[in-house]
Amino acid sequence: MRYTVLVSREKRLVRLFGSDYSVYVRIARLCLAEKNVSYTLVPVDVFASEGVPRDYLQRHPFARIPAFEHGSFRLYETGAIARYVDEAFEGPDLQPHDPAARARCNQLISIADGYAYRHMVWGVYVERVSKPEDGAETDEAKLAASIAQSQIVLTALCDVMEEGPWMLGDQLTLADIYWAPMVDCFRQAPEGAKLMAAFPKLQSWWQRMAARPSVIGTRPT
Numbered sequence: 001m002r003y004t005v006l007v008s009r010e011k012r013l014v015r016l017f018g019s020d021y022s023v024y025v026r027i028a029r030l031c032l033a034e035k036n037v038s039y040t041l042v043p044v045d046v047f048a049s050e051g052v053p054r055d056y057l058q059r060h061p062f063a064r065i066p067a068f069e070h071g072s073f074r075l076y077e078t079g080a081i082a083r084y085v086d087e088a089f090e091g092p093d094l095q096p097h098d099p100a101a102r103a104r105c106n107q108l109i110s111i112a113d114g115y116a117y118r119h120m121v122w123g124v125y126v127e128r129v130s131k132p133e134d135g136a137e138t139d140e141a142k143l144a145a146s147i148a149q150s151q152i153v154l155t156a157l158c159d160v161m162e163e164g165p166w167m168l169g170d171q172l173t174l175a176d177i178y179w180a181p182m183v184d185c186f187r188q189a190p191e192g193a194k195l196m197a198a199f200p201k202l203q204s205w206w207q208r209m210a211a212r213p214s215v216i217g218t219r220p221t
């Protein structure tokens, strides 16, 4: 079944609300870049000291980033945004058509959302990299617990992912797009880089992902 409706010719403007430091904003930006969709990134800093702008809650009642807009169509939740961008715009398909491969793609996205983000980004990257940069102390116990959980996550990921070039084989999919920003954060912590070295399949995948213009062009500034 094909879902593509090719609304891209309608020239409705695309806007994404969020900040480039956000893993989830980067996932949405990677989708837009891989589909070659022009968009405007409208700055919203959910961690600003004055809090989230009040009017942003109309776009996202849970005050998370990103939020998305295509003409008058508004959407939040990155999984919904990513699938919409893939299905509504021309460009390479980012989801497999084969039901088993599509299920695998969704499984990898769920693992990233449900298990990787909390530990690999918050427990490892934020504790070891972001907090010290902001003058705060690392919670070593939290970091150690998250490294242990990350080992389970990466083992599960490598059990499921193909040899390459991409996670599901020849087709770059939303699974690759979901994992890239999380892995990019994780590897910046020495403990993360050390753990990744134990997963050569993941390391080679990351080297290929890191060279993609979309990944280079969405690096946080």
Ligand SMILES: N[C@@H](CCC(=O)N[C@@H](CS)C(=O)NCC(=O)O)C(=O)O
Binding pocket: 022, 023, 024, 025, 046, 063, 064, 065, 066, 076, 077, 078, 079
């Ligand atoms: N379920 C949301 C998660 C988005 C999310 O957690 N974004 C983070 C930034 S990477 C955020 O807005 N955090 C603000 C907070 O935790 O208060 C989605 O898929 O879009």
